[in-house]
Amino acid sequence: QKDIIVMDLSLPIELEMVVLLLGISVVMILFSYIVPISPIKAGASNLDGWFTPVLSNPAKRQYEIFALQYTVFWIGAFAVVIILQLYEQFDAQSYMILCTSLAAPYLLQPFVYPMPAERNLPILLRYSFKANLWIAIFSFIGNYWYTHYFYSVLNARYTFPAHRLNDVPIALYFATHFYFVT
Numbered sequence: 001q002k003d004i005i006v007m008d009l010s011l012p013i014e015l016e017m018v019v020l021l022l023g024i025s026v027v028m029i030l031f032s033y034i035v036p037i038s039p040i041k042a043g044a045s046n047l048d049g050w051f052t053p054v055l056s057n058p059a060k061r062q063y064e065i066f067a068l069q070y071t072v073f074w075i076g077a078f079a080v081v082i083i084l085q086l087y088e089q090f091d092a093q094s095y096m097i098l099c100t101s102l103a104a105p106y107l108l109q110p111f112v113y114p115m116p117a118e119r120n121l122p123i124l125l126r127y128s129f130k131a132n133l134w135i136a137i138f139s140f141i142g143n144y145w146y147t148h149y150f151y152s153v154l155n156a157r158y159t160f161p162a163h164r165l166n167d168v169p170i171a172l173y174f175a176t177h178f179y180f181v182t
Helices: 013-034 058-083 092-112 127-154 170-181
Strands: none
Touching: 013 058, 058 092, 058 127, 058 170, 092 127, 092 170, 127 170
16 A cells, blocks of 8 residues: 655635636736727727726726726725735724725715816816715625625624624625725
């Protein structure tokens, strides 16, 4: 009888998650170069296939680019929290500070730094304001009512320390906002 030698090639969970995130990112980048979203006209940039055409709605295009650029930052912030296991020391206030500070650039942008194409428009007519308002309403409804569907179907609960509204961590209302803007 021969002995079978089994080598344990498992990585720490943090390293597995980093490798997984990098793998997904590489696949998405390759996919974005391989699959055209819409025909690209001569002289246009590769962004024209992914974003709103600059001539049809410049404010929307500018906001989409702003959202994409900020997305890199907030995902990086979450990566740091996970890789360094900072969440192990977080209390309810820490989660609130993290999520509200990551949502603040999106929520304040229409007021503090309006897109150049909508700078002269009243706040209620700005694309970025309307997009943020819709996402805030959608996020609130989803968190307030539909999280309980998640609770009952999956028999799951959020167990981290948190200030709660309808048994949902309030920090997640803000996290949902910046996640959905992306």
